[in-house]
Amino acid sequence: MSDHTASPLIFELGQEGRANKYFAPEKPLDEYLPAEQLRADLPLPDNSELDAVRHFTRLSQRTFGIDVGFYPLGSCTMKYNPRVNDAMANLHGLRDLHPYTPDAHAQGALRIMWELERSLCSLFGMEAFSLNPSAGAHAELAALLIAKAYFRDRGEHQRDKVIVPDTAHGTNPASAAMCGFKVISLRSDRRGRVSVDEIRKVLGPDTAVCMMTNPNTLGLFEDHVDEITQAVHGAGGLCYYDGANANALMGNARPGDMGFDLMHLNLHKTFTIPHGGGGAGAGPLGVAKHLVDFLPTPYVRKKGDAFELDFDLPKSIGPMRSFWSNFAHIVRALAYLYANGAEGLTKVSQLAVLNANYLRVKIREFLETPYDEPCRHEFVASAQELKKKTGVRALDIAKALLDRGYMAPTIYFPLIVPECLMIEPTETESKETLDGFVEALAEIVETAKSDPEKILAAPQTTVVGRLDETRAARQPDLRWYPA
Amino acid sequence: MYTPHTQRDIGQMLQAIGVESLEKLLRVPDSVRLRAPLDVVPALPETGIVERFEQYARENAGASFTSFLGGGSYRHYAPPAISFLAMRGEFLTAYTPYQAEVSQGYLQAIYEWQTYICLLTGLDIANASVYDGATALAEATIMAIHANGRQKVLVSRAVDPNYRGVLKTYCDGLDVAVEELPVSADGTTDLRQLSQKLESKEYACVALQSPNFLGIVDAPSAAAQAAMKQSETIVIGVVSEAISLAALQPPAHWGAEIVVGEAQSFGIPVAFGGPYAGFIASTKDHIRRIPGRLAGKTVDARGNEGYVLTLQAREQHIRRERATSNICTNQAHCALIATMYLALVGKTGLRDVAAANVRRARELAAAVTAVDGCSLQFGAPYFNEIVVNVHQPAARVLKNLEQQQILGGIDLGRYYHEYADCILMAATELTTSDDIQKLAAALRQSVKVPTHV
Numbered sequence: 047m048s049d050h051t052a053s054p055l056i057f058e059l060g061q062e063g064r065a066n067k068y069f070a071p072e073k074p075l076d077e078y079l080p081a082e083q084l085r086a087d088l089p090l091p092d093n094s095e096l097d098a099v100r101h102f103t104r105l106s107q108r109t110f111g112i113d114v115g116f117y118p119l120g121s122c123t124m125k126y127n128p129r130v131n132d133a134m135a136n137l138h139g140l141r142d143l144h145p146y147t148p149d150a151h152a153q154g155a156l157r158i159m160w161e162l163e164r165s166l167c168s169l170f171g172m173e174a175f176s177l178n179p180s181a182g183a184h185a186e187l188a189a190l191l192i193a194k195a196y197f198r199d200r201g202e203h204q205r206d207k208v209i210v211p212d213t214a215h216g217t218n219p220a221s222a223a224m225c226g227f228k229v230i231s232l233r234s235d236r237r238g239r240v241s242v243d244e245i246r247k248v249l250g251p252d253t254a255v256c257m258m259t260n261p262n263t264l265g266l267f268e269d270h271v272d273e274i275t276q277a278v279h280g281a282g283g284l285c286y287y288d289g290a291n292a293n294a295l296m297g298n299a300r301p302g303d304m305g306f307d308l309m310h311l312n313l314h315k316t317f318t319i320p321h322g323g324g325g326a327g328a329g330p331l332g333v334a335k336h337l338v339d340f341l342p343t344p345y346v347r348k349k350g351d352a353f354e355l356d357f358d359l360p361k362s363i364g365p366m367r368s369f370w371s372n373f374a375h376i377v378r379a380l381a382y383l384y385a386n387g388a389e390g391l392t393k394v395s396q397l398a399v400l401n402a403n404y405l406r407v408k409i410r411e412f413l414e415t416p417y418d419e420p421c422r423h424e425f426v427a428s429a430q431e432l433k434k435k436t437g438v439r440a441l442d443i444a445k446a447l448l449d450r451g452y453m454a455p456t457i458y459f460p461l462i463v464p465e466c467l468m469i470e471p472t473e474t475e476s477k478e479t480l481d482g483f484v485e486a487l488a489e490i491v492e493t494a495k496s497d498p499e500k501i502l503a504a505p506q507t508t509v510v511g512r513l514d515e516t517r518a519a520r521q522p523d524l525r526w527y528p529a
Numbered sequence: 530m531y532t533p534h535t536q537r538d539i540g541q542m543l544q545a546i547g548v549e550s551l552e553k554l555l556r557v558p559d560s561v562r563l564r565a566p567l568d569v570v571p572a573l574p575e576t577g578i579v580e581r582f583e584q585y586a587r588e589n590a591g592a593s594f595t596s597f598l599g600g601g602s603y604r605h606y607a608p609p610a611i612s613f614l615a616m617r618g619e620f621l622t623a624y625t626p627y628q629a630e631v632s633q634g635y636l637q638a639i640y641e642w643q644t645y646i647c648l649l650t651g652l653d654i655a656n657a658s659v660y661d662g663a664t665a666l667a668e669a670t671i672m673a674i675h676a677n678g679r680q681k682v683l684v685s686r687a688v689d690p691n692y693r694g695v696l697k698t699y700c701d702g703l704d705v706a707v708e709e710l711p712v713s714a715d716g717t718t719d720l721r722q723l724s725q726k727l728e729s730k731e732y733a734c735v736a737l738q739s740p741n742f743l744g745i746v747d748a749p750s751a752a753a754q755a756a757m758k759q760s761e762t763i764v765i766g767v768v769s770e771a772i773s774l775a776a777l778q779p780p781a782h783w784g785a786e787i788v789v790g791e792a793q794s795f796g797i798p799v800a801f802g803g804p805y806a807g808f809i810a811s812t813k814d815h816i817r818r819i820p821g822r823l824a825g826k827t828v829d830a831r832g833n834e835g836y837v838l839t840l841q842a843r844e845q846h847i848r849r850e851r852a853t854s855n856i857c858t859n860q861a862h863c864a865l866i867a868t869m870y871l872a873l874v875g876k877t878g879l880r881d882v883a884a885a886n887v888r889r890a891r892e893l894a895a896a897v898t899a900v901d902g903c904s905l906q907f908g909a910p911y912f913n914e915i916v917v918n919v920h921q922p923a924a925r926v927l928k929n930l931e932q933q934q935i936l937g938g939i940d941l942g943r944y945y946h947e948y949a950d951c952i953l954m955a956a957t958e959l960t961t962s963d964d965i966q967k968l969a970a971a972l973r974q975s976v977k978v979p980t981h982v
Contacts, residue, residue: 322862369802387572
């Protein structure tokens with residue numbers, strides 16, 4: 047990735063007269079439609095197929111994916127994406143099935159949805175899952191809408207507070223705000239956990255929902271989780287489980303058993319769906335028995351030997367998206383479940399935790415790990431001491447890792463740890479890969495101490511250096527304009 | 530399991546950590562430890578997985594039927610180059626391009642997508658995608674509410690019913706009232722009612738779709754545009770068949786300052802409903818209110834041009850409960866596919882596809898209306914979908930067609946009680962004359978003409 051010449055935009059490559067012959071030429075549209083309804087100008091380029099293929103191939107070569115190298119991005123679970131999953135999603139009978147196909151002629155697709163739904167219920171201890179939401183944040187929104195509908199149904203209109211720990215993902219408070227809830231931020235205790243005493247102080251008749259991630263974003267298991275859920279229930283509230291970190295306990299412990307009433311999963315994290323540069327994902331939403339009636343539409347059911355989509359749920363919050371689910375991802379996730387079975391999934395989370403702890407003990411030899419105890423699938427290190435001594439920050443370490451062929455960890459999150467590096471290796475990485483990463487990181491810290499300028503100038507080997515983000519925000523250039 | 534650990538690796542790693550076993554490492558408090566056996570699908574080798582999913586795929590006979598289904602999801606031709614390019618592992622397995630230096634390719638592709646959406650809609654800015662057309666409409670409505678502070682919204686009943694459903698779900702959360710505008714006899718939105726309602730100046734926005742769910746070109750008249758402007762109501766243009774953007778006046782032309790829609794038609798498989806790619810474009814006045822990611826161009830320290838995700842102060846990971854939206858994951862890979870489609874098909878190809886859709890729909894209309902007992906429900910100009918009145922419950926006719934392996938269209942009674950005798954039929958460039966003749970012949974058998982007329 048050392049080609050520094052900018053790649054021309056597709057709009058700068060195109061030339062009149064280079065159109066590909068995918069379609070037969072047609073008569074002008076004004077033979078069919080009134081001229082005043084037709085657009086005069088369509089300012090798009092025509093590119094030869096080869097030019098376009100080279101263009102996107104080059105763009106791919108300027109992009110780092112899991113297939114390129116180690117991707118220890120905390121809270122993102124960047125594990126290997128098995129190719130058989132993609133092959134299955136691309137089978138004709140699944141890829142070319144229209145969403146309005148009557149149930150009778152889409153039984154295979156409905157069975158796939160149902161099998162995934164049933165398996166997730168068992169794995170996470172929930173009564174039902176809706177496959178409707180498109181991503182984690184989308185499921186959070188659906189869950190809070192369910193909470194709102196549930197309390198309205200019970201006549202408890204005064205419940206307008208959502209409790210969110212300070213280690214929570216930013217989507218939690220943002221989702222709460224989209225339902226008109228007021229957010230109460232809860233400070234973590236010295237052990238990096240939600241404090242039972244603190245939460246008791248804010249619980250009351252106005253409590254609607256408490257949102258938790260377990261393990262939390264510090265990679266720590268909330269060991270008083272059952273006391274917390276009991277306290278919230280005692281106050282009449284509901285408990286929400288943010289499943290972003292489900293890879294840490296899948297097959298070993300269940301949110302349902304911990305007392306959670308609602309939860310989501312990110313199929314693009316735990317269940318090996320490719321992130322695709324930021325999406326599409328899928329965010330199944332699980333609920334306990336008392337909330338089933340409020341699920342979004344449609345819900346997949348088995349009736350006798352047949353499967354159907356049920357749109358008739360009188361108390362439902364309604365649909366969350368245009369069509370029933372991100373179905374191709376449901377296929378991928380189910381293929382992954384078949385590759386593992388229950389035993390395999392139990393092992394997956396054990397090995398994810400093994401890899402994280404191995405990295406933790408290796409890395410704490412040269413960087414602080416503020417919460418020094420066995421972690422789950424991820425952990426946080428901090429460059430605060432290093433910064434004091436050398437001026438090298440977490441950001442600089444991240445950029446130096448890019449030079450060494452590694453994706454950077456998540457940095458500056460969670461917000462409560464200064465100069466935070468949040469590292470999640472996942473179970474699909476080998477010991478050799480982890481050892482290589484530790485070596486690279488150790489060398490960066492050594493260099494930071496002996497010759498900090500070198501690290502501050504990173505990255506050097508990438509197609510561009512550090513970019514001027516202030517300029518990008520102050521003088522937004524968000525598109526190309528035709529000459 | 531896709532895990533590379535040997536027993537020896539596990540032993541060495543446990544020793545380094547100082548714990549005896551995996552079980553000890555993953556200790557969970559007793560009170561929440563898993564006890565019940567798990568009821569999960571059984572483990573299979575890869576050959577078994579393929580065998581099983583091929584079986585499930587075969588159980589979807591509908592995927593191979595002659596189909597006239599549309600209504601927000603369309604079967605179009607996608608040049609094979611797209612899947613070869615899109616399936617490259619660098620694209621497929623990348624995370625969100627937060628580390629810009631090693632994500633220049635993807636960031637540039639997003640910048641190109643944003644440009645394509647602007648050029649097609651006639652607006653200034655576009656975001657990096659949202660979940661789909663329906664959530665795009667809901668998010669745009671929130672933009673409008675934030676822009677002018679009004680707490681009621683208007684939407685035409687000719688807007689896709691699924692989009693209206695999602696709009697209502699989102700608006701319930703915000704305690705915002707949604708009011709619907711009726712459809713006129715010709716299949717367009719009732720603009721007289723629109724103008725009347727707007728006199729009160731209490732609506733944040735009005736959402737109009739063209740071509741609308743009934744297939745009709747539904748751009749508002751000059752008088753309606755004036756009324757919308759007069760009442761300072763934000764016009765949201767909705768496009769669920771993106772191919773139409775190559776043919777029809779872009780929504781910005783008829784006064785839309787926000788345009789939302791679905792890019793599925795640009796090379797994305799129908800895949801039983803997803804994933805697709807929603808888009809939001811707007812005038813630059815809304816730049817701080819538009820939800821989701823934005824890629825922008827800038828320079829690096831050496832003066833090289835480059836791209837970054839920008840204006841992130843709008844987003845949830847920075848602004849938390851004060852963000853413009855909670856959206857995080859979007860539909861980047863679907864938007865990438867659409868960008869590739871637009872690059873390959875180009876201006877000439879897109880014009881031809883649009884014209885082929887328009888022509889095929891007219892061929893379909895001619896063949897179907899030649900069947901006794903079938904007529905077009907609406908008289909206004911249409912794009913690639915028609916509403917056919919079969920003068921008896923549509924559900925019954927569609928069932929008969931299914932027996933001949935034809936998916937004749939969508940039973941409109943599902944969404945509009947007044948159109949229970951109507952079928953929404955779509956034609957695209959992939960609809961052949963044989964398909965149309967087959968449908969017409971089957972309709973001739975299925976539609977029994979009432980003898981008393």
